[in-house]
Amino acid sequence: MKRSLSKTQQESADPKQRTRMTVNGETVERDVSVRMLLSDFLRHELGLTGTHVGCEHGVCGACTVMINGRSGRSCLTFAVQADGADIRTIESVADENGDLHPLQEAFRDCHALQCGYCTPGMIMNVLSHMESDEEMDLSDQGIRELLSGNLCRCTGYANIVKAVRQAADKANWGSA
Ligand code: FES
Numbered sequence: 001m002k003r004s005l006s007k008t009q010q011e012s013a014d015p016k017q018r019t020r021m022t023v024n025g026e027t028v029e030r031d032v033s034v035r036m037l038l039s040d041f042l043r044h045e046l047g048l049t050g051t052h053v054g055c056e057h058g059v060c061g062a063c064t065v066m067i068n069g070r071s072g073r074s075c076l077t078f079a080v081q082a083d084g085a086d087i088r089t090i091e092s093v094a095d096e097n098g099d100l101h102p103l104q105e106a107f108r109d110c111h112a113l114q115c116g117y118c119t120p121g122m123i124m125n126v127l128s129h130m131e132s133d134e135e136m137d138l139s140d141q142g143i144r145e146l147l148s149g150n151l152c153r154c155t156g157y158a159n160i161v162k163a164v165r166q167a168a169d170k171a172n173w174g175s176a
């Protein structure tokens with residue numbers, strides 16, 4: 001005979017933890033299931049569906065966001081692990097008027113996307129490097145290595161490499 005769990009049993013099976021973080025400059029605080037992934041928290045709790053979910057096990061890079069200024073896989077991070085963190089998602093990249101960031105413009109200008117599923121993760125990964133002080137290798141090989149954690153099933157990557165170089169040249173980022 002199937003028995004349903006009491007409320008107390010349900011709560012102990014899925015404990016929650018008060019979690020507070022900054023997301024795109026705003027403080028958010030929620031009681032979060034300790035099993036909830038950061039990707040699901042962003043998408044389902046906050047409605048920030050620009051962060052995509054592909055493989056959900058750390059391979060494709062579609063879920064990449066910035067965690068304390070560095071790119072990270074939101075499908076490999078529990079939301080409660082982001083307690084106290086500063087999170088940035090693709091929704092924060094264009095300015096308040098909707099004007100695209102130069103990196104987004106470069107993706108558009110170079111036709112660096114087709115279905116666009118991988119694009120938010122690509123942008124967040126590249127942006128985290130561009131905004132850091134680290135020197136960037138803007139050779140084809142260097143850019144391909146930079147993108148090696150982000151899979152694209154549509155473009156063949158050539159135009160993505162072009163877009164990253166265009167954005168980097170325009171902003172005088174890194175060195176070849
Ligand atoms: S969804 Fe996170 S790496 Fe694929």
Ligand code: FES
Pocket residue numbers: 112113114115116117118119151152153154155
């Ligand atoms: S543009 Fe379709 S997966 Fe990259």
